[in-house]
Amino acid sequence: MEETLKQEDLREKMIRDRHKGIACIVLSALCFAFMNVFIRAAGDLPSLQKVFFRNLIAFFAAWFVMRRKHVAFSGKKSNLLLLVCRSMFGLVGMMGNFYAVDHLVLADASMLNKMSPFFAILFSMLILKESLSFKQAAAVVGAFAGSLLIIKPTGFDIQSPAAVVGLLGGMGAGIAYTFVRILGKRGEAGPFIVCFFSGFSTLMLLPVFILNYHPMTAWQLGSLLMAGVAATGGQFGITAAYCYAPARDISVYDYSQIVFSAILGFFLFGQLPDVYSWMGYGVICAMAVWMFFMERNGGAKARA
Known part of the structure; x- marks a missing residue:
């Protein structure tokens, strides 16, 4: 009882x-x-100036959390290159997203950035050598097809180059998340990864910020x-x-x-947003919901 x-x-x-x-x-x-x-x-x-301020504030916030939770670098030197890779791709992702926000409808920019989970699946296969099921591959292909409705290519011309930049931003974020997964498995704490990324990207952008300050x-x-x-x-x-x-x-x-x-x-x-963008939202969200139920069913089978 x-x-x-x-x-x-x-x-x-x-x-x-x-x-x-x-x-x-x-x-x-x-x-x-x-x-x-x-x-x-x-x-x-400039988008880079906006990214600089965003990451500067995030750095101090992450540093505060690190101090409060007594989190520090694991000390594993082999993780340093992974931290740099995570930061570089994360910076590319953020620059792409901010550029898209400045030049696209907000919903379009947000949706293209939400392609990152699908790119994370793809690059987990390429970098981590994780297996990719047929259903996952179908979801990635479907999501990419949805993104084309937002980008709106016509022949060899692209109606919205900013949308391509936004999609590349989503790809950068997806690769960055893959490195976060690796770092988590190697013992790095989340607050430190965020703090390192924010500090690294702020330092990378500092010369550009000074020389091209508006x-x-x-x-x-x-x-x-x-x-x-x-x-x-x-x-x-x-x-x-x-x-x-x-x-x-x-x-x-x-x-x-x-x-x-x-x-x-x-x-x-x-x-x-125009009708094609709404169609793209529908396709990408449908793929996300499909993946969501696949993961839940997979988790339920693992617990059974």
């Missing part, structure tokens, strides 16, 4: 934790949507600072979400960022 009660209590706790995880990941998606809004609101500043109004500076704050909230939110529940149970809710971006883009900037 006691064992049955304990199992019920455990089941209820898992349900509560899953609900908390969903709430955190949706809140994270809202924060990242506002980050894109503030990046867009900062106006015609004066900012108080509004632009405030917008960039708020973008950094929103990004930090999003990072902490998604970290908390995956602490409460496994990715297979909550990852699909991260796509709520597209809904938030579409609403904010419409009311704040008068943006309205």
Whole structure:
């Protein structure tokens, strides 16, 4: 009887934790949507200048968390090259995303950035030599087909070069996540990986920031600072979400960022995605939902 009660209590706790995880990941998606809004609101500043401020704020936030949790570098010298690779590809991903935010409808830029999980699957196969099932391959191909509806190629011409940059940004983020997976397996803590990435990218952009500095109004500076704050909230939110529940149970809710971006883009900037973009959203989200249920079914079979 006691064992049955304990199992019920455990089941209820898992349900509560899953609900908390969903709430955190949706809140994270809202924060990242506002980050894109503030990046867009900062106006015609260079994308690299915007990335610099975003990562500068993220560095201090991650450093604070490291100090509070007493987290440090593992000391494994072999991880340094992996940390640099993660940071380089993460920087490419962020620059691509910020450029897309400045030149596309917010929902388009957000959706192209959400291609990163599909690229992570692809590069996990190439870098980690992980097997790729037929269903996973079909999901990746389907998502890429959906991205073409947003990019809108016509013959040998591309109607939206900024969309290509946004897609490359999603690819950079996907490769970066692959290196994060490797580093996690090798004992590096999440706050240190974030802190290293933020500090490394800030130092990389510092010469460009100094030599190509564009004066900012108080509004632009405030917008960039708020973008950094929103990004930090999003990072902490998604970290908390995956602490409460496994990715297979909550990852699909991260796509709520597209809904938030579409609403904010419409009311704040008068943006309205065209019918092809909406079709692309539908295809990519469908592939994400399909992967979500594949992972959940896989997890259920593993527990059985």
